[in-house]
Amino acid sequence: MKNKNKYTPGRQSLFWQIYPAFLAVVALAVLITGIFSARLFKNELINHTKRELFIAATTIREILYNSPFDRSYLDEECKDLGRKTGVRITYIALNGTVLCDSEKDPATMDNHADRPEFKAALETGTGTSIRYSHTLEKDMMYFALALRNPAKGHPEGVLRTSVPLASIKIVLQKRYGELLYTGLLVVLIAAVVSFVTVKALTRPLEKLREGAERLASGNFNYRIQPEGTRELYRVAEALNQMALQINKHIETISQRQKELEAIFNNMAEGLLLINGNGEIVQINKTLCKMIGSRSSEIKNISQIPSLINIYENTMNSGKCVEDEIIFTAGKEETHVRVRSVLIEEGGGERGVLMVLSDITRLKQLEEIRRQFVANVSHELKTPLTAIKGCIETIQNEESSAPLSASKTFLDIIAKNADRMHAIIEDLLTLARIEQQEQTKRLDIQSCHLARILNSAVESAMPGAREKNILLHVDCEKGLAAELNASLMEQAVFNLVDNAVKYSEEGTRVEIKACRDNNDIVIQVIDEGPGIPPEHLPHIFERFYRVDKSRSRKLGGTGLGLSIVKHIAQLHGGRVEVKSTPGKGTTFTIRIPVQHKNLI
Numbered sequence: 001m002k003n004k005n006k007y008t009p010g011r012q013s014l015f016w017q018i019y020p021a022f023l024a025v026v027a028l029a030v031l032i033t034g035i036f037s038a039r040l041f042k043n044e045l046i047n048h049t050k051r052e053l054f055i056a057a058t059t060i061r062e063i064l065y066n067s068p069f070d071r072s073y074l075d076e077e078c079k080d081l082g083r084k085t086g087v088r089i090t091y092i093a094l095n096g097t098v099l100c101d102s103e104k105d106p107a108t109m110d111n112h113a114d115r116p117e118f119k120a121a122l123e124t125g126t127g128t129s130i131r132y133s134h135t136l137e138k139d140m141m142y143f144a145l146a147l148r149n150p151a152k153g154h155p156e157g158v159l160r161t162s163v164p165l166a167s168i169k170i171v172l173q174k175r176y177g178e179l180l181y182t183g184l185l186v187v188l189i190a191a192v193v194s195f196v197t198v199k200a201l202t203r204p205l206e207k208l209r210e211g212a213e214r215l216a217s218g219n220f221n222y223r224i225q226p227e228g229t230r231e232l233y234r235v236a237e238a239l240n241q242m243a244l245q246i247n248k249h250i251e252t253i254s255q256r257q258k259e260l261e262a263i264f265n266n267m268a269e270g271l272l273l274i275n276g277n278g279e280i281v282q283i284n285k286t287l288c289k290m291i292g293s294r295s296s297e298i299k300n301i302s303q304i305p306s307l308i309n310i311y312e313n314t315m316n317s318g319k320c321v322e323d324e325i326i327f328t329a330g331k332e333e334t335h336v337r338v339r340s341v342l343i344e345e346g347g348g349e350r351g352v353l354m355v356l357s358d359i360t361r362l363k364q365l366e367e368i369r370r371q372f373v374a375n376v377s378h379e380l381k382t383p384l385t386a387i388k389g390c391i392e393t394i395q396n397e398e399s400s401a402p403l404s405a406s407k408t409f410l411d412i413i414a415k416n417a418d419r420m421h422a423i424i425e426d427l428l429t430l431a432r433i434e435q436q437e438q439t440k441r442l443d444i445q446s447c448h449l450a451r452i453l454n455s456a457v458e459s460a461m462p463g464a465r466e467k468n469i470l471l472h473v474d475c476e477k478g479l480a481a482e483l484n485a486s487l488m489e490q491a492v493f494n495l496v497d498n499a500v501k502y503s504e505e506g507t508r509v510e511i512k513a514c515r516d517n518n519d520i521v522i523q524v525i526d527e528g529p530g531i532p533p534e535h536l537p538h539i540f541e542r543f544y545r546v547d548k549s550r551s552r553k554l555g556g557t558g559l560g561l562s563i564v565k566h567i568a569q570l571h572g573g574r575v576e577v578k579s580t581p582g583k584g585t586t587f588t589i590r591i592p593v594q595h596k597n598l599i
Contacts, residue, residue, distance in 0.1 A: 015198055015199070015202045018198050018201070018202070019194060019195060019198045022190075022194040022197070022198060023187075023190065023191055023194055026186070026187060026190035026191075026194065027187050027190075030183040030186050030187050030190075031183070033183075034179050034180070034182075034183045037179055038172075038175070038176055038179055041172070041175050041179075042172055045168055045171060045172060045175075046130075046141070046168070049141055049163060049168060050128055050141075050143060052087075052163075053087065053128075053141070053142075053143035053161040053162070053163065054126070054143055054145070054161075056085055056087045056089075056161045057143055057144075057145040057159050057160075057161045058145065060078075060081055060085075060089055060159060060161070061145060061147060061159055063077070063081065074091060074099060074100045075099070075100035075101070075106065077100075078090070078091060078100040078101060078102045079100075079102045079103075081102065082102025082103065083102070086163075087102075087161050087162070087163055088101070088102050088103050088136075088140070088161065088162045088163065088164075089101070089102040089159070089160070089161055090102070090112075090159075090160040090161075090162070091157060091158075091159055091160075092112050092118060092144075092157060092158045092159075092160060093157050094122070094156070094157060094158075095111075095113060096111040096112045096113025096114070096115075096118065097111060097112075098110075098111075098112055099157065103136065104135055104136075109135055110134070110135070112160075115129070115142070115144075116129045116131070117129040117142040117143065117144035117160060118144055118158050118160070120144065121144035121145060121146045121158045121160075122146060122158065125145070125146045125148075126143070126144065126145055126146070127142075127143075127144040128141070128142065128143050128144070129141075129142045129144075130142070130165065133162075136164070138164055138165070138166065139164065139165035139166070140162045140163070140164055140165060141162060141163055141164075141165055141168065142160055142161075142162040143160065143161050143162065144158050144159070144160045145158070145159045145160075145161075146158055147159055201229075204227050204229075204232045204236075205232065207224065207225070207227070207236075208224060208232065208235060208236060208239065211223075211224035211236070211239060212239060215239065215242075215243050215246075220243045220244075220246050220247035220250065221243075221247065222243065223240050223243070224236045224239055224240055264282070264284050265284045265285045265286075266285075266286075267284060267286055268286065268357075268358070269286060269355050269356060269357050269358075270283075270284060270286045270287030270290050270336070270354075270355070270356035270357075270358075271283070271284045271286070271287060271353075271354070271355060271356075272284075272287055272307070272353070272354040272356065273351060273352075273353055273354075274301050274311060274351055274352045274353075274354070275349065275350075275351045276315070276349060276350045276351060278300050278301045278302060278311070279299065279300055279301075280298050280299055280300060280301065281351065283298055286356075286358075287356055290327050290329075290334050290336060290356065290358065291304060291327050291329065292327070292329030306325045306326075306327065307325070307338065307354065310323055310325075310338055310340050310354070311340065311352050311354075313340075314340040314341065314342050314352045315342065315350070315352060318342050319342070320339065320340065320341050320342075321338075321339075321340040321341075322337070322338065322339050322340075323337075323338050323340075324336065324337050324338070324359070325338060333360070334358060334360050335358070335359045335360045335362075335363045336356045336357065336358060336359065336360075337356070337357045337359050338354055338355070338356050339354070339355045339356075339357075340352055340353070340354045340355075341353050390410070390413050391413065442484055442570055442571070443484055444482050444483050444484050444571075445482065445483075445484075445485070446480050446481070446482055447480060447481060447482075447483055447485045447488070448478075448479070448480050449475050449476075449479045449480065449481060449513040449520065449522070450473070450475040450477075450479065450513070451485075452485055452488050452489050452492060453473050453475055453492060453511050453513055453522070454473060455489050456489050456490075456492035456493040456496055456511075457471045457473055457496060457511060459489075459493050459497075460493055460496040460497050460500055463497065463500045463501065464500045464509070467500065467503070467504075467505045467506075468505050468506050469500055469503055469505065469506070469507055469508070469509055470507075470508045470509070471496065471500075471509050471511065472508060472509070472510050472511065473511045473512075474510065474511070474512045474513075475512070475513040475514075476513065476514050476515065479513055479514065479515060479520070481520045481591065481593060482593070483520075483571055483591065484570075484571070487567045487570065487571075488522075488567065488571070490563065490567065491563070491564045491567040491568065491589060492511070492522060492524070492589075494560040494561065494563060494564050495524040495564060495587045495589075496509060496511060496524055497560070498560060498561070499524055499525075499526035499528065499585070499587075502526070502528040502529060503526045503527060503528040504527070504528065504529075507526070507527040507528070508527055509524065509525065509526045509527075510523070510524070510525040510526075511523070511524055511525075512525070515593075516590075518592055518593050519573070519590045519591065519592055519593070520590070520591050520592075520593060521588060521589070521590055522588070522589040523586060523587065523588050523589075524586070524587045525584065525585075525586045526584050526585055526586075527583070527584040528584055528585060529581065529582065530579045530580050530581035530582055530583055530584055530585055531577070531579040531581070531585055532581055533579075536577060536579065539561055539577065540561050540562055540564070540565040540575070541562065561575075564587075564589070568589050568590070568591060571591040571592075572591060572592050573589060573590045573591030573592060574589075574590055575587065575588065575589050575590075576588045576590070
């Protein structure tokens with residue numbers, strides 16, 4: 001699982017960029033302030049010590065002025081004042097000889113004429129110095145004050161006060177420790193305050209980051225809760241508005257893509273898009289159905305051998321290529337017209353778009369038309385040949401030919417003329433029914449099925465009587481339907497007439513009508529020779545005959561069953577056949593009680 005807190009290598013989080021900087025600034029400010037304060041305090045302490053030394057010197061000067069000038073007495077007095085004040089007191093003559101000292105024996109001390117504070121005091125009246133004392137062997141701070149006789153107006157000596165720097169250093173160390181602790185406390189407080197402040201600043205940014213990641217992952221329904229500063233609030237609002245707009249655009253694009261995919265997959269034509277490497281980019285369901293494969297199985301044009309040459313010719317020539325090919329899926333053949341064009345995408349990439357139209361139906365219709373013309377020509381040629389032969393025979397016979405022979409020829413002419421007339425009538429009837437199918441217009445009215453069946457049986461009765469065939473009608477009482485009575489009567493008559501023609505003498509033909517749910521069912525059942533199974537799929541085709549010689553002998557035109565099929569379809573129904581050789585045949589017409597043909 002991906003760690004959300006994992007940062008990009010080489011990059012720190014905003015918190016660790018801001019927080020140390022804040023802390024460093026505060027620490028630097030505390031450090032500078034501490035150094036300045038320490039120096040200031042040191043200077044203040046030194047100046048304060050100088051003032052104390054000065055006060056001590058002036059106080060001692062007044063005491064000395066009021067004391068008798070006796071060297072031993074002055075030395076004792078200096079030592080006593082030194083003990084009381086805690087300040088070292090030294091009295092130096094103008095030549096640098098130490099006359100008295102509160103801590104050392106003057107006799108053992110060096111001449112002080114070279115001391116900087118002594119020289120400054122003689123020149124300006126006062127002098128200060130911080131230096132190492134060889135007498136006491138430690139760092140000291142000195143203040144020298146010239147002693148002047150008011151009456152004489154010139155110096156009589158120099159009074160020097162001093163304190164060891166160790167005491168100053170102790171005070172400074174104490175103050176430095178206080179400054180250090182104070183600085184550390186300030187830095188600690190600043191660290192905590194900075195941490196809280198930076199966290200408060202970066203927390204909304206973290207939420208903005210998480211929200212942006214969700215938007216980047218495609219969750220455009222997510223909304224960021226604005227918080228933090230006004231600028232961050234505006235950024236969150238802008239991201240939410242951007243997500244809303246992107247979501248709207250994506251929904252629009254998705255809707256359009258779905259519409260395009262629906263159009264693409266439901267087109268009657270097959271569509272195929274191939275890139276320059278021969279890889280299948282897109283293929284629709286229609287083309288998959290043509291070639292009998294699934295889209296997931298087809299990855300390259302090499303898997304469709306029939307289209308390889310067309311693809312290569314298009315890529316090489318750059319022109320539109322048209323051709324006709326045949327796809328074989330199982331036992332079925334699909335005739336296809338292919339139109340291939342070269343397309344160029346951005347970046348100079350080339351591909352090929354193929355549009356494949358199924359022309360199998362057109363080929364079938366063309367074949368049916370060819371067969372129809374051949375069948376019509378053949379069906380009309382046979383009686384015309386017989387008529388022409390009889391006429392030529394009559395014309396060439398001698399006038400002495402017997403009248404019976406001429407009558408025979410005339411009967412043949414009449415019989416073939418009637419056959420031609422029947423063929424033409426059936427063709428006209430079929431053409432009229434097909435035209436009504438195309439225009440979807442049919443004059444219908446409520447009709448009783450019993451009347452239609454009885455009328456059709458009555459028309460077929462003469463042929464049935466000749467062969468002693470019993471025609472039995474079985475119709476539900478009061479059964480009625482919305483249909484065209486004349487056309488339905490013709491369909492029933494054609495079925496009954498065929499049953500009579502092909503049944504043996506003394507057999508029985510059943511004509512039944514009933515209602516089956518929402519369908520009206522009409523059946524014609526005979527006890528004839530039946531129809532072999534291999535002929536059943538074709539018996540409704542025009543001019544198709546199971547036994548051609550017997551059919552012509554019985555006077556059939558080969559169009560009767562085709563007329564029945566189109567009449568059933570015109571009523572929104574269908575015709576079915578079941579047959580067992582040697583046992584008989586059952587033809588069934590099914591038409592819906594309510595159909596959609598216009599009146």
